Every structure is written in structure tokens, then in C-alpha cells.
Amino acid sequence: MNDILPGSSAAWQHLEATLRDVVHAYGYHEIRLPLLEKTELFKRSIGEVTDIVEKEMYTFEDRNGDSLTLRPEGTAGCVRACMEHGLLHNQVQRLWYNGPMFRHERPQQGRYRQFHQIGVEAFGLQGPDIDAEMIFMTARMWARLGLQGAQLQINSLGTPAARSAYRAALVDYLHGRAAELDADSTRRLESNPLRILDSKNPDMQAVIAAAPRLPDYLDDESREHFDGLCALLDAAGLVYEINPRLVRGLDYYSKTVFEWVTDRLGSQGTICAGGRYDGLVEFLGGKPVPAVGFAVGLERLLGLLAAAGVELPVNEPHVYLVLSGALAEQRGMVFADELRTAIPGLRLQANCGGGSFKSQFKRADRSGAAFALVIGDDEAAQQRVLLKPLRERSEQESLSQQDVPARLQELLALVPAG
Ligand code: HAM
16 A cells, blocks of 8 residues: 655646546546445455455454445446436436555555556446447547557457356366366366466466357357447557457456556556446346446556656646745745736745745755745845746846736746646
């Protein structure tokens, strides 16, 4: 579980604001959900025999003896909230959320026990157009962030009936090669055989390569849906790879699944993942409602932006106000607020706690500000101020205080945002 320190919070804000702009551009509305849900909700939604439910949930009993769990993901809680508040009756919902998720995994680069997702869910739409919209939205996120090189993988898991026919064929095949299975796969053979296809163990790859293929078991409806999605992606010129082994680690999916992956983050290379989960609302006791969504892992996305050398903002102040002398200190605090009113968006740090010119300039330098404004008692008495560039070797200027807003605005237009 990481602390996000002041040096990186501006990058987080930039990331969140950019992704928020994108989801708003598609007409999605924010939903804010509790961090805790009843344990049963996750067991039922994600699946009893998934890694998340078997090994990774932070579960405890509260004072009433109810079993609660810190959310390991956002979809289950989003569905629960929509059902509870009647948001799914003959209506379409396009929703998004942002916040921490908790999984007791083995921590490593890109894999944390508290991590953050921006998730998007759409309810009530069954065609492939909304699946495509989800994918367009993610592609736009990367473009807006200046990120290149993430690869899109898609697959169809079919309807539950198609999947269980496939599951039976796969189990049959794997039983025939039982001697070659590693311990993990042997364990999964009865509980969750599709996940064996996900195995990264090199010794398992020959067994996996010769396994029956999910696409060969797809029902007509799922195939048509998938073809429809591919046609929409083609029309948009989006490049994708059909990965018949993409199965996802949560049980609620049906039909479309997709992931955006990169090879620049080591073994935790999935920055975004999602898919359709048409059966979940009904499974949780509602009327059948088609649904599709995805979640972006913000730590991984930030890691990828850093690896790709994309410059991220740090939000240093534009201006540091140096104040020397009693009159300057008094007048200066008022002047600082006048400037903040005159220039929306101005980040101005005023010196507090006195100090010599030398020590104040040191603080100004450390603040990262591009300019210092200096008021000594002489300037204070004459309503003037010195403006001194801190990052380049140009001359300082003496200005009347009332001319400062216009001059600063002129100069700040030249300073890159952030
Ligand atoms: P997920 O694949 O479990 O799907 O997680 C989505 C993304 O969250 C991953 O691709 C990854 O970027 C990030 N992530 C997952 N676990 C960790 C971790 N331990 N540390 C850092 N990042 C992590 C879901 O959660 C589904 N609810 C997505 C969804 C929404 N499907 C439909 N709607």
C-alpha cells in the first residue's frame, strides 16, 4: 500500500483529470461507491474459485458479526448500487468511478495491495456498438495522455452455454495430458480450467498450444456479436489482436473481453481490462440486464507514462513572493491575494515566517517557481515590486504593483502548463 507523496500527487491529478474528461466526453456519469461491501457480494460476483476470492480479499467481521470485505474491484459494488436504487429498470446507465481497490497479492512492480482504478460500466445495451465505445474510450485515454505502444487484445468467451461446452472439452483434453500439468494447473483443472490457458509457466506452453480453442465452440449469437465488434474496430482503424486465450480472472464475463497490454512494465503489463457481463445482474437477483465495462489500473498507467518518458506535471508555484520588512510583510499578504483574484489559475507561494533575502531566495528556488516577486519596505512604501526570473538569466524588472497582473499573465503564457 503506497503513500502518494506531494512530489507525485500532481501527476495523479493530471491522470485522473484527463481520464475524467474522456469519460465525460462520452456522456458517462460518476457514481461514488463504498469501499466496503458484504463479502457475499464479491464471492457471488467474482466467483468462489477465483484467485481474488480464494486468496486475496481483505475480509473481516464487523461488530455485528457481518462479514465485510474491502472491495477488490468496482464492478460488483456498482451493480449492487444500481440494483438497490432501481437504476436498471428499462433504463440505460453509463457510469464511471475512481478509487482504491484492495487485494492481498504478492507485491511487486505494478502489483500492489491497495491500488487505484478508474472504472466504467454501461448497463442496458446489448449490441457490439457499446463494446466498441468502451474500446474507443480507452484508446482516446491513451491518446490524450500522449501514450503510444499499448496493444489491444480482444476475445469472446461466448454465452455461458458455449463456455460450458468448451470447458468440458478442455477438461477432457487436459485429463489426457494430466502428467504434464504443473501444480497450479492440476489444482485448477477441476475448479477453474479456463484459467490454465493463462499460465505463464514455460513448461505448460506446449500443452496450452495444442488445447481445444475457445473460438471453435462459440455459439452463433456470440460469433455475430464478436464479428460486429471487429467490424466497428476496423472501421475506426483501431489495431487489435484476437487472443483466443484471453480468459480474464473474474467469473462474471461473457462474450467480449479485452485487455490493453504493454511489454514495458515487466510481468504486470495489463494497464486496462474489461468486458461484457450480461449474466451478472440476473445472477445477483435482478431482471436480466446486459452490461459491459472496464477498469484502468492507475499505478500501472503512471508507470507506463514514466517508462515512455511522457512528462508529467508537478504543479510547482508560478511565483514565489519574497517579503522583507514589517510593512512589506503586511502589504505583501494582501497583494498576494489580489494577484490570486486577478489571475485565475495562478499558483503563488508567499514567503511566511520572515528570513533574510538570501534564505528567502533559497526557498524561492527550492519551490520550483519560475519567478520571484520581491517587496522590501521601499517597494512597499512606493507600491512597487521587483520581478525576477528564477529559471533564466534575464534582467529583473521594477513594476508598479498595479501593473503586475498584466505583466505576469504575459510571462506565464510562456511558461508550460504544470
Ligand atoms: P481486473 O483485470 O481485475 O478487472 O483489474 C483491472 C485493472 O486493474 C488491471 O488491468 C490492472 O491494470 C489493475 N490492477 C489489478 N490488480 C492490481 C494490483 N494488485 N495492483 C495494481 N494494479 C492492479 C477488474 O477489476 C474489473 N472490475 C474490470 C471491469 C469493469 N470489467 C467490467 N467492468
